[in-house]
Amino acid sequence: MQQQPESVLTFSRATLHDFLDGLSSAAPTPGGGAAAALVGAMSAALISMVCNLTIGRPRYSAVESAMKAILAHSERARTRLLQLADEDALAYSGVTAAYKLPQGSTEERSQRAVAIQQALERAAEPPLAVLSESRSLLPLCLEVAAHGNVNVVSDAGVAAELCVAAVRSSLLNVRVNLTEAKSEAFVARCEMAMRDAENGLDAELDRVIAIVRAKTAPKERR
Amino acid sequence: MQQQPESVLTFSRATLHDFLDGLSSAAPTPGGGAAAALVGAMSAALISMVCNLTIGRPRYSAVESAMKAILAHSERARTRLLQLADEDALAYSGVTAAYKLPQGSTEERSQRAVAIQQALERAAEPPLAVLSESRSLLPLCLEVAAHGNVNVVSDAGVAAELCVAAVRSSLLNVRVNLTEAKSEAFVARCEMAMRDAENGLDAELDRVIAIVRAKTAPKERR
Numbered sequence: 001m002q003q004q005p006e007s008v009l010t011f012s013r014a015t016l017h018d019f020l021d022g023l024s025s026a027a028p029t030p031g032g033g034a035a036a037a038l039v040g041a042m043s044a045a046l047i048s049m050v051c052n053l054t055i056g057r058p059r060y061s062a063v064e065s066a067m068k069a070i071l072a073h074s075e076r077a078r079t080r081l082l083q084l085a086d087e088d089a090l091a092y093s094g095v096t097a098a099y100k101l102p103q104g105s106t107e108e109r110s111q112r113a114v115a116i117q118q119a120l121e122r123a124a125e126p127p128l129a130v131l132s133e134s135r136s137l138l139p140l141c142l143e144v145a146a147h148g149n150v151n152v153v154s155d156a157g158v159a160a161e162l163c164v165a166a167v168r169s170s171l172l173n174v175r176v177n178l179t180e181a182k183s184e185a186f187v188a189r190c191e192m193a194m195r196d197a198e199n200g201l202d203a204e205l206d207r208v209i210a211i212v213r214a215k216t217a218p219k220e221r222r
Numbered sequence: 223m224q225q226q227p228e229s230v231l232t233f234s235r236a237t238l239h240d241f242l243d244g245l246s247s248a249a250p251t252p253g254g255g256a257a258a259a260l261v262g263a264m265s266a267a268l269i270s271m272v273c274n275l276t277i278g279r280p281r282y283s284a285v286e287s288a289m290k291a292i293l294a295h296s297e298r299a300r301t302r303l304l305q306l307a308d309e310d311a312l313a314y315s316g317v318t319a320a321y322k323l324p325q326g327s328t329e330e331r332s333q334r335a336v337a338i339q340q341a342l343e344r345a346a347e348p349p350l351a352v353l354s355e356s357r358s359l360l361p362l363c364l365e366v367a368a369h370g371n372v373n374v375v376s377d378a379g380v381a382a383e384l385c386v387a388a389v390r391s392s393l394l395n396v397r398v399n400l401t402e403a404k405s406e407a408f409v410a411r412c413e414m415a416m417r418d419a420e421n422g423l424d425a426e427l428d429r430v431i432a433i434v435r436a437k438t439a440p441k442e443r444r
Contacts, residue, residue: 016241016307017234020263020300024270031271032380035264039384041242042257048246049253078242085238154398158254158391162261165387169380172431176376176438187440209394216398218409 011038011085028096033088033127033173037081040134040166044078046159047071047137050144050152063147070140077133081166084133088126088173094119120177121186127173128193134166135197138204145211157212164205167197233260233307250318255310255349255395259303262356262388266300268381269293269359272366272374285369292362299355303388306355310348310395316341342399343408349395350415356388357419360426367433379434386427389419 011019011034019038022030051071054060060067098119101112138160145156174190181187233241233256241260244252273293276282282289320341323334360382367378396412403409 012239013237015235015237016260016304019238020267020304023264023267024274024297024300026271026274031374032268032377035268035380035384038238039261039264039387042245042261045242045245046254046257049248052246052248075246078246082238082242152253154394155254157394158257161387161391161394162257165261165383169383172376172379172383172434172438175435178440179438180441209390212394213397216394216401218400219402 011089012082029089029092030085031089031092032169033092033130034085036127036134036166036169036173037085037088037130039162039169040130040137041078041081041085043134043137043141043159043162043166044074044081046155046162047074047140047144048078050148050156050159053149053152054144054147057149060147060149066143067148070143074137074140077137081130081133084126084130088130091119091123091126095123116180117182120181121183124174124177124181124186124190127170127177128190131167131170131174131193131197134163134170135201137163138167138201138208141208142204142211145208145215150215153212153215157209160205160208160212164201167201171197233311234304251311251314252307253311253314254391255314255352256307258349258356258388258391258395259307259310259352261384261391262352262359263300263303263307265356265359265363265381265384265388266296266303268377268384269296269362269366270300272370272378272381275374276366276369276371279371282369282371288365289370292365296359296362299359303352303355306348306352310352313341313345313348317345338402339404342403343405346396346399346403346408346412349392349399350412353389353392353396353415353419356385356392357423359385360389360423360430363430364426364433367430367437372437375434375437379431382427382430382434386423389423393419 011030019030023035048071051067051074054067055064055071098112098115101115103109103112141156141160141163145153148156171194174194178187178190233252241252245257270293273289273296276289277286277293320334320337323337325331325334363378363382363385367375370378393416396416400409400412
């Protein structure tokens with residue numbers, strides 16, 4: 001593997017232990033944004049796992065091509081979400097840097113205000129992307145829970161819980177970037193993305209969990 | 223760091239990239255159990271982060287000792303949950319091994335049936351522990367959201383979303399172990415643990431999120 005410059009964050013190469021250490025420390029990154037992205041990536045990985053345990057099994061040949069299409073989507077999302085953990089941390093650093101700009105003269109204060117607004121808008125992009133990538137996974141969870149290998153249906157359920165947690169976390173992460181935002185167009189765009197992501201979220205999750213529960217009902221014991 | 227025998231799983235030393243690769247593969251472990259444990263550990267780490275950014279700040283001196291107590295709990299839980307990711311994978315391997323036991327003679331079939339029941343009961347222990355460890359984090363999220371450093375209140379909200387996802391995932395992971403269980407005492411114990419964990423879960427999460435939303439309300443723009 002090629003060595004990358006130190007300035008480029010690559011959480012993907014951190015160990016779980018070190019990532020958790022970084023998350024728990026007083027350092028500003030990684031924080032809730034990177035955590036949401038990683039949880040979304042874990043959801044995508046579990047969807048891929050169910051697909052990989054379904055594809056090639058004679059019993060599931062009827063859904064073979066559907067599972068291959070789902071796998072392509074979940075693998076692409078997994079890669080993107082892991083990248084977004086890095087991008088979130090980088091964008092957050094931009095906000096911190098903007099707040100540290102000098103504010104001695106009127107001109108400096110004006111330049112700092114512009115830089116803060118630009119940094120806030122840039123910082124909202126990774127959580128917005130985590131929001132939409134994670135939201136796109138929930139319909140896949142429904143498909144793999146309904147039609148994938150029944151032996152791993154609980155993993156499809158866990159995938160659904162995790163992508164919904166990533167969505168709901170991203171709603172908080174986008175919202176915190178709007179607190180100080182001044183551009184109405186930017187705020188309106190974020191609010192529309194948040195409404196779209198929330199639309200039907202709980203109902204879709206309930207549907208997945210109902211399928212998982214039905215397929216893992218206890219066998220008659222008495 | 224000492225080299226451990228290969229048979230001992232140590233996800234904590236895996237990179238995020240490799241852990242996600244393992245999760246997505248057709249290999250039975252890691253799966254939804256390890257994922258739930260890791261998401262619980264991420265919740266604990268974010269609670270620790272908020273504590274670490276609150277302790278020692280004059281503005282928050284009134285809650286200093288409370289935050290130190292929360293930090294001790296969250297750090298202990300983080301360590302335990304990361305261990306449980308390994309224990310879950312190990313316990314699952316025991317179930318797979320029991321199902322592969324010979325079933326040629328009546329005696330072999332009887333021994334295999336006993337081994338399967340024992341392995342299923344052992345396999346339920348890690349998800350039961352993830353369930354209770356993760357559930358214990360939600361009241362801490364409420365405390366750090368209400369009284370911790372307001373600049374990272376959204377991280378307290380993400381911590382709440384993640385521990386609830388870990389709890390809900392563990393409910394599915396425990397349940398799947400009960401499908402084939404024959405001991406009524408074992409099933410009753412699991413069902414009581416599941417009811418305890420679910421009790422008040424949604425209402426507590428809603429309280430945390432309401433606090434986070436109130437503290438991240440947009441400033442007047444017009």
